[in-house]
Amino acid sequence: ETYFRARLALLMKPALDSMALRKKSISNLIRLGVNPILAANTQYMQRSTVSLVINLVGLQNAVYGILGFKNDKAGQEILHKVIETAVDIASKKSKDLGVNIIVTMTETDGSERFTTLDGEKYGKSSVQQITDNETYSQGIVFDIDTLSALTGKSAEITECNKISKTLNGSLFIQIAMQKGTQADKIKKIIEKGASITSSFKPVMQVSTCGNCGFKDEKLGDKCPACKSTYII
Numbered sequence: 187e188t189y190f191r192a193r194l195a196l197l198m199k200p201a202l203d204s205m206a207l208r209k210k211s212i213s214n215l216i217r218l219g220v221n222p223i224l225a226a227n228t229q230y231m232q233r234s235t236v237s238l239v240i241n242l243v244g245l246q247n248a249v250y251g252i253l254g255f256k257n258d259k260a261g262q263e264i265l266h267k268v269i270e271t272a273v274d275i276a277s278k279k280s281k282d283l284g285v286n287i288i289v290t291m292t293e294t295d296g297s298e299r300f301t302t303l304d305g306e307k308y309g310k311s312s313v314q315q316i317t318d319n320e321t322y323s324q325g326i327v328f329d330i331d332t333l334s335a336l337t338g339k340s341a342e343i344t345e346c347n348k349i350s351k352t353l354n355g356s357l358f359i360q361i362a363m364q365k366g367t368q369a370d371k372i373k374k375i376i377e378k379g380a381s382i383t384s385s386f387k388p389v390m391q392v393s394t395c396g397n398c399g400f401k402d403e404k405l406g407d408k409c410p411a412c413k414s415t416y417i418i
């Protein structure tokens with residue numbers, strides 16, 4: 187675990203260096219007016235600066251999957267230690283480079299790319315061993331039943347609050363709903379989520395008619411609007 191964090195530090199430093207360099211070169215291009223999109227639209231230009239963002243994707247997979255800890259008190263302790271290390275390095279590097287650096291656990295489109303890269307490097311079965319559905323963890327996910335049973339004082343929520351306090355960026359909380367969840371149940375869970383978390387995103391797969399775009403709870407094998415059986 188110490189080795190893991192040392193390695194994280196070792197990998198974060200050059201990554202941040204190169205991010206800062208890239209930011210500088212993009213900023214230079216903009217300043218010199220050679221960025222083609224911006225150069226064509228210079229009428230209402232305003233200059234502002236952005237922070238560098240480190241997103242801890244797959245942190246749970248690493249701690250529970252690779253390091254072999256369980257999702258219990260001891261495992262969560264390690265998770266915190268890793269986040270603290272990341273924030274610590276980010277703040278040191280931030281001073282060195284003179285740019286603001288944020289450490290977050292949020293959602294990303296890039297998770298698939300990571301699993302593909304790791305699959306090529308370590309073998310697909312290694313990736314399958316540490317993931318549920320071949321995507322790496324992004325923030326924290328609750329399913330409806332888990333969240334319904336929680337209160338603001340539950341260990342899971344305390345854990346979320348602790349993580350978001352340690353991060354200097356945000357923590358993404360997702361509420362996963364099964365396909366076809368009833369509307370009143372969705373309403374209840376959204377109210378529940380709002381009362382015990384600071385922010386969350388409800389996620390549910392919704393069937394849509396591929397022919398006319400009809401979307402409804404009642405959509406089964408056949409679209410009631412256009413009779414098409416092409417349901418996606």
Ligand SMILES: [Zn+2]
Nearest residue numbers: 395398409412
């Ligand atoms: Zn239809």
